[in-house]
Amino acid sequence: MLPILGGILWTIPLMWRQQGEEAVSNATALLYIFGVWVFVIFCTALVSRLIEPGSDLIEKEGGS
Amino acid sequence: MLSFNLLVVVALAYVLLLFLVAFMAERRAAEGEDGWLRSPMIYTLSISIYCTAWTFYGAVGYAARSGFEFVTIYLGPTLVMVGWWWILRRLVRIGKTQRITSIADLISSRFGKSTQLGMIVTIMAVIATTPYIALQLQSVTLSFAVFADSDGSSWSLGDLNATAIWVAIGLAVFTIVFGTRNLDANERHHGIVIAVAVEAVVKLVALLAVGIFVVWGLAGGPSEMLAQIEASELSTWNQDGGRWITLIFLSAAAFLCLPRMFQVLVVENADERHLHVASWAFPLYLMAMSLFVLPIAVVGLDLLPESANPDLFVLTLPLSQGQNGLAIFSFLGGFSSATSMVIVSTIALATMVSNHIVVPIWLSSGGNEGAMQSGDVRRVIVISRRLSIAGILALGYLYYRLSGGGTALAAIGLVSFSGAVQVLPVMLGGIFWRGATRVGAALGLVTGLIVWGWTLFLPSIGENAVLSAAVLLEGPCGIAWLRPQALFGIEGLDPLIHGIFWSMLFNSAMFFLCSVMSFPLPLERLQGAQFVDVFAHSAQSRTWTRGTADAEDLLIMSQRILGSTQAQSVFQAAAMDQGKEGYLPDVTPDFVERLERELSGSVGAATAHAMIGQLTQGSNVSVEDLIAVADEAAQILEYSNQLEAKSAEQERTARALREANAKLTEVSEQKDAFLSQISHELRTPMTSIRSFSEILRETEIGPKDRSKYAGIIHNEAIRLTRLLDDLLDLSVLENGQVELHQQSGSLSELIERAIDASGVSKKELRIIRVNAEEDVPLHTDLDRLAQVFINLITNAAKYCDVEEPELRISVQAIGGGHVVDFVDNGAGIPRSKQAMIFEKFTRVSDQSTAGGAGLGLAICREVMSRLGGGITYLPGQGGAAFRVTLPAPQALAAQ
Numbered sequence: 001m002l003p004i005l006g007g008i009l010w011t012i013p014l015m016w017r018q019q020g021e022e023a024v025s026n027a028t029a030l031l032y033i034f035g036v037w038v039f040v041i042f043c044t045a046l047v048s049r050l051i052e053p054g055s056d057l058i059e060k061e062g063g064s
Numbered sequence: 065m066l067s068f069n070l071l072v073v074v075a076l077a078y079v080l081l082l083f084l085v086a087f088m089a090e091r092r093a094a095e096g097e098d099g100w101l102r103s104p105m106i107y108t109l110s111i112s113i114y115c116t117a118w119t120f121y122g123a124v125g126y127a128a129r130s131g132f133e134f135v136t137i138y139l140g141p142t143l144v145m146v147g148w149w150w151i152l153r154r155l156v157r158i159g160k161t162q163r164i165t166s167i168a169d170l171i172s173s174r175f176g177k178s179t180q181l182g183m184i185v186t187i188m189a190v191i192a193t194t195p196y197i198a199l200q201l202q203s204v205t206l207s208f209a210v211f212a213d214s215d216g217s218s219w220s221l222g223d224l225n226a227t228a229i230w231v232a233i234g235l236a237v238f239t240i241v242f243g244t245r246n247l248d249a250n251e252r253h254h255g256i257v258i259a260v261a262v263e264a265v266v267k268l269v270a271l272l273a274v275g276i277f278v279v280w281g282l283a284g285g286p287s288e289m290l291a292q293i294e295a296s297e298l299s300t301w302n303q304d305g306g307r308w309i310t311l312i313f314l315s316a317a318a319f320l321c322l323p324r325m326f327q328v329l330v331v332e333n334a335d336e337r338h339l340h341v342a343s344w345a346f347p348l349y350l351m352a353m354s355l356f357v358l359p360i361a362v363v364g365l366d367l368l369p370e371s372a373n374p375d376l377f378v379l380t381l382p383l384s385q386g387q388n389g390l391a392i393f394s395f396l397g398g399f400s401s402a403t404s405m406v407i408v409s410t411i412a413l414a415t416m417v418s419n420h421i422v423v424p425i426w427l428s429s430g431g432n433e434g435a436m437q438s439g440d441v442r443r444v445i446v447i448s449r450r451l452s453i454a455g456i457l458a459l460g461y462l463y464y465r466l467s468g469g470g471t472a473l474a475a476i477g478l479v480s481f482s483g484a485v486q487v488l489p490v491m492l493g494g495i496f497w498r499g500a501t502r503v504g505a506a507l508g509l510v511t512g513l514i515v516w517g518w519t520l521f522l523p524s525i526g527e528n529a530v531l532s533a534a535v536l537l538e539g540p541c542g543i544a545w546l547r548p549q550a551l552f553g554i555e556g557l558d559p560l561i562h563g564i565f566w567s568m569l570f571n572s573a574m575f576f577l578c579s580v581m582s583f584p585l586p587l588e589r590l591q592g593a594q595f596v597d598v599f600a601h602s603a604q605s606r607t608w609t610r611g612t613a614d615a616e617d618l619l620i621m622s623q624r625i626l627g628s629t630q631a632q633s634v635f636q637a638a639a640m641d642q643g644k645e646g647y648l649p650d651v652t653p654d655f656v657e658r659l660e661r662e663l664s665g666s667v668g669a670a671t672a673h674a675m676i677g678q679l680t681q682g683s684n685v686s687v688e689d690l691i692a693v694a695d696e697a698a699q700i701l702e703y704s705n706q707l708e709a710k711s712a713e714q715e716r717t718a719r720a721l722r723e724a725n726a727k728l729t730e731v732s733e734q735k736d737a738f739l740s741q742i743s744h745e746l747r748t749p750m751t752s753i754r755s756f757s758e759i760l761r762e763t764e765i766g767p768k769d770r771s772k773y774a775g776i777i778h779n780e781a782i783r784l785t786r787l788l789d790d791l792l793d794l795s796v797l798e799n800g801q802v803e804l805h806q807q808s809g810s811l812s813e814l815i816e817r818a819i820d821a822s823g824v825s826k827k828e829l830r831i832i833r834v835n836a837e838e839d840v841p842l843h844t845d846l847d848r849l850a851q852v853f854i855n856l857i858t859n860a861a862k863y864c865d866v867e868e869p870e871l872r873i874s875v876q877a878i879g880g881g882h883v884v885d886f887v888d889n890g891a892g893i894p895r896s897k898q899a900m901i902f903e904k905f906t907r908v909s910d911q912s913t914a915g916g917a918g919l920g921l922a923i924c925r926e927v928m929s930r931l932g933g934g935i936t937y938l939p940g941q942g943g944a945a946f947r948v949t950l951p952a953p954q955a956l957a958a959q
Contacts, residue, residue, distance in 0.1 A: 007143055007312075029132055030290070031290075033132070037347070037351045040142065040146055041142075041344050041347045042344075044145075044343050045343075048340040048343050048344060
């Protein structure tokens with residue numbers, strides 16, 4: 001689920017305007033891309049922590 | 065200005081430090097203190113070999129040329145790591161259960177342990193990695209050149225080439241020293257892993273340091289930095305959607321498929337739970353690595369002259385500002401990223417080359433029929449691994465020379481990536497789709513390789529190097545639709561997208577179609593089910609059903625591959641699990657399966673399967689196994705697995721009981737036999753003593769005869785005494801009433817003494833003492849130990865039944881203790897007797913000529929157990945072989 005979310009968030013910039021006055025600047029892009037990155041890392045750490053406690057839980061959730 | 069010599073000294077000191085760190089880690093691991101070596105953080109850091117010199121130098125150049133595109137190379141792996149649950153966890157689990165040694169082994173093992181597939185993947189991996197290794201050599205060389213330039217001396221091409229050669233040689237030495245120490249690829253290379261982890265920290269800190277210097281030192285702070293980015297020529301977001309998505313896909317795929325990534329992710333993984341931490345820590349590492357790339361590029365473009373190579377901004381920027389210390393640090397960072405990648409890559413490739421190319425060829429070219437010596441296969445593998453390491457680095461150097469070292473770093477890296485990802489369809493198909501077959505996999509791989517080679521690899525070497533400019537423009541022989549960069553006349557595509565698109569399309573299509581059309585072999589089905597359902601089938605189904613092999617033959621073969629020490633310990637452990645003593649377990653299908661897995665950790669699945677197959681002959685996959693694989697039967701399978709486990713347990717107990725019973729019966733029979741024999745043996749000398757003494761008493765005889773008769777009486781009395789002494793000795797030992805006289809001495813003197821005392825002449829028995837390891841200090845009852853040695857030596861002299869008897873005495877250090885092996889060249893002891901020889905009153909041969917009462921070995925065993933050591937029979941050595949385990953040092957210290 002997270003890779004898909006990340007994938008979608010990181011393809012959004014492709015829809016930004018690329019020419020003309022209203023083109024998005026790379027400084028904004030920098031903030032955006034790294035912002036998503038931090039968000040994804042945070043979520044993963046959270047998820048990992050949640051499934052850490054019992055390895056039994058991992059078996060039951062298999063394939064989710 | 066910075067002295068170039070200083071830089072060389074720093075670099076050498078750094079290399080020395082790495083050697084030291086690696087060496088210390090190996091030492092700690094050997095002493096068993098490797099807990100911290102297996103921490104999730106070390107695992108995460110070792111994954112960071114993904115960031116090579118291409119990242120370190122190339123990313124900035126990439127950013128300077130194409131803006132934000134560089135970041136895709138890190139987004140892909142981030143997505144893979146974040147989604148570890150789906151693919152990585154599965155790969156790691158499969159790698160663990162099947163003892164996978166490399167990506168080629170994974171593919172070959174999945175598709176019925178096919179040798180050919182292993183070869184194809186290996187060849188692909190070597191071709192795809194070569195440019196990458198060349199790239200690393202190039203980056204290190206260029207960074208040296210930068211410093212040489214700043215020192216005032218401008219480098220010629222010759223200097224560059226010489227540097228590249230020295231770097232390659234140094235890397236080869238390091239890799240050979242630390243990378244080929246353990247043969248079993250499943251054992252982790254502690255030295256290398258720790259060196260790689262150190263290098264990972266160095267490169268991260270170095271890049272961050274340069275970044276911080278640029279943002280705070282040169283630009284004046286984050287907000288000013290952002291403003292400067294706005295103002296620069298890289299100011300606007302300008303991305304081609306096709307390239308953006310293709311590159312994210314490409315880097316994600318390469319992250320899984322590159323041989324070196326597979327090595328650190330799967331093979332060197334010590335614990336599946338490390339993935340939990342790595343899943344967020346590695347993306348964090350990647351983010352930190354790329355955080356300052358754009359700022360450095362922008363400031364570099366701004367401050368440095370236009371002619372400056374943007375690939376080297378990370379170095380030239382601090383240099384131009386007079387920050388020599390920072391420049392050297394950043395040089396070390398780049399050096400680290402290049403070397404760690406090359407080291408791990410060559411290890412991964414060397415394992416693949418030796419297991420999937422050299423050994424199969426060696427086996428089929430008759431190497432197997434030659435002298436069967438323990439450890440000979442192992443030697444071939446180690447040598448071939450060392451040679452392949454050197455060979456792969458030589459190839460990298462060759463590519464570097466061929467390509468002229470001119471192309472931008474990023475471009476070479478992408479070509480290499482796209483070659484590696486040709487394995488992706490087959491790999492994913494293999495672990496998610498049961499229908500994938502060997503034929504499909506092979507054709508898919510070959511097709512992918514050809515299309516990639518034609519559209520990306522050959523053009524990358526440079527115009528006119530292999531492909532002429534005319535071929536690029538007009539196609540081979542003027543066939544326009546075969547132009548390498550515009551297949552089927554579709555022009556205007558980016559060459560990279562073009563190449564990846566067509567190669568992946570053909571590759572996957574061939575794989576899918578041929579898989580659907582071909583029929584898998586039984587073994588493929590079985591392996592397929594085990595791979596796809598790796599989480600459900602924790603209990604593996606069997607590949608070997610009708611084992612007809614003899615345990616001793618299997619042991620001899622394993623000794624050739626694993627070396628005698630390791631093979632014996634595997635067999636001993638298996639025997640212990642079955643509740644047996646000694647070195648020969650029963651040849652159950654479970655055991656053969658376990659052995660095969662053990663061997664495949666060393667030589668790869670295909671070879672291990674083939675070698676065991678030679679011995680077990682008709683063993684194969686049975687119909688029941690296939691039924692068990694079917695999905696519908698999964699429930700029943702689970703239940704029957706439980707039953708099976710229970711019945712296996714019962715079988716084990718029953719076997720142990722049966723054996724104990726047989727032993728008891730035999731002992732009691734032998735005891736009866738012995739009683740009659742002992743009375744006989746006591747009576748014979750008694751009779752002669754009595755009759756001769758009567759003669760002496762009653763008749764008048766001459767002095768000559770009298771002394772003769774007295775001599776006979778004396779000899780018979782001595783024989784009686786010896787027999788009674790032995791009996792007494794044994795009973796004292798068995799009751800534990802024996803007193804031990806602790807003495808100190810050295811093993812070699814003791815063996816010397818035993819040989820002298822045994823009174824065996826050179827003609828009777830030639831004694832060969834192997835190994836200089838005899839210099840072991842002893843503190844135990846030396847007289848008792850000598851008694852054991854003497855007994856073994858005289859036994860060999862008595863029972864070795866060849867014309868020129870030989871006895872080999874060798875000392876080895878095993879698992880912290882020492883053992884002494886006594887091996888003769890006679891016929892050995894038949895299997896049926898091996899369990900009995902240490903029992904009292906046992907004689908192997910019925911010949912009474914030898915004259916013993918069958919007590920010698922029983923006494924030896926009692927003595928050794930009193931001393932805290934042991935004695936066992938060692939099968940599979942060519943003759944009768946006894947292994948004396950010396951008392952452990954701890955036991956000595958306690959006494």
